[in-house]
Amino acid sequence: MATPDRFPLPQVPETSRKPEWLKVRLPHGEGYERVKAIVKRTKLATVCEEARCPNIAECWGGGTATVMLMGEVCTRACRFCHVKVGAPPPLDPMEPIHLAQAVKEMDLEYIVVTSVNRDDRPDGGASHFASAIRELRRESPRTIVEVLIPDFKGVEKDLTTVAEAKPHVVAHNVETVERLTPTVRDRRATYRQSLRVLDYLKRRPEGLYTKTSVMVGLGETDAELEQTFKDLREVGVDVLTLGQYLQPSQYHLRVERFVTPAQFESYKKLAESYGFLYVASGPLVRSSYRAAEFFMKGLMERERLERLG
Structure with a gap:
């Protein structure tokens, strides 16, 4: 377990203003604009826009996007998440086809597909x-x-249903x-x-x-984070992303501290010591993060070349 003095780097106390390292420029660029136009025309629900992701220009410009299946209403009420909670509408059976057509048109290198929770469905939406x-x-x-399920x-x-489709x-x-x-999470999530x-x-x-x-x-404490890294490696997790929680509204959990870039680097080194294939750690890192996806793309390309002999 980590002790407090194992992480001597300074941490910033809670403040009403975001620190400078969390400020980003407005998205722009040819690749970004092209993907944005297709998303708008096809009415694709992207987490990139819904969550106002700070990395949207980097991802869309680099051939990556994150889309959301099964509507925009969730059956669970996590206290960190800005997604609407309530009774979701029926699923659209044509959604998988429309999604695939839009992704083909965008010519993406990497697509992340996520969803709201659909506890109203017998299989939670696994077949979808x-x-x-x-x-x-x-x-x-x-x-x-x-x-991202x-x-x-x-x-x-239901987990088997997803796995057998071979993402x-x-x-x-x-x-x-x-x-x-x-x-932090809905009581049904442990x-x-x-x-x-x-x-x-x-x-x-x-x-x-x-x-x-x-x-x-x-x-969270540093010792608790280290225990989490250990727990995740014990179940074989390959890739870990660590990012700053930002309060989406006054009704959500407050930010207890803004973690400095230097502290994120310290966490990255600690996590890497447990043997993850890749760790992305930084204030603006999100679950779907371009650097991690670039790593996975490179890894799979090497595997493909090895199979070819």
Whole structure:
């Protein structure tokens, strides 16, 4: 376990103003504008826009996007998330086809597909995810497909449905340390259940790469973060992203601290010591992060060349 003096770097106390390192320029660029136009015309729901992601220009300009399936209304009320909560509408059976067509037109190198929680569905939407994966792989065989999935209540049959569709990467976020999980996430989402989900997916015969994300600035300690890194490696997680929690509205959890870039670098080195394939750690890092996706693309290209002999 880490002790407090193991991390001597300064940390910034809570303030009503964001520090300079969290400020970004307005998105622009030819690649960004092209993807933006297609997204608008096809009415594609992107997390990039919905969450006002600070990395949108870098990702869209570099051939990466994150899209949201199954509507914009979630059945769970996590206290860090700005997505609307309520009774979602019925699923659109044509959505996987329309998504695949839009991604093909955008000519993306990497697509991340995520969703709201759909506890109203018998399988939590697992079959809808699987349909989207299959359509994407058929329409854009050179595009790497990552899915960022809910926990599906931990039901292995539903996790199997997604895994058997063979995404290249499957992500499920633990979001925070174990102690804070009941405060940060909906009561139906538990830290241990998320670990079981990641463990099950890693042990599947499909040989999937697994990924998760942790927010900092919610009141966690360094020792708790280190324990989280250890827990994640024990269930075989390959890729970890660490980023700053930002309060989306006055009704959500407040930011307890703004973590400095130097401290993020310290966390990165600590996490790497546990053997993750890749760790992205920084104030503006999000679950879907261009640098991590670039790493996965390179890794899979090397594997392809090795198979060719």
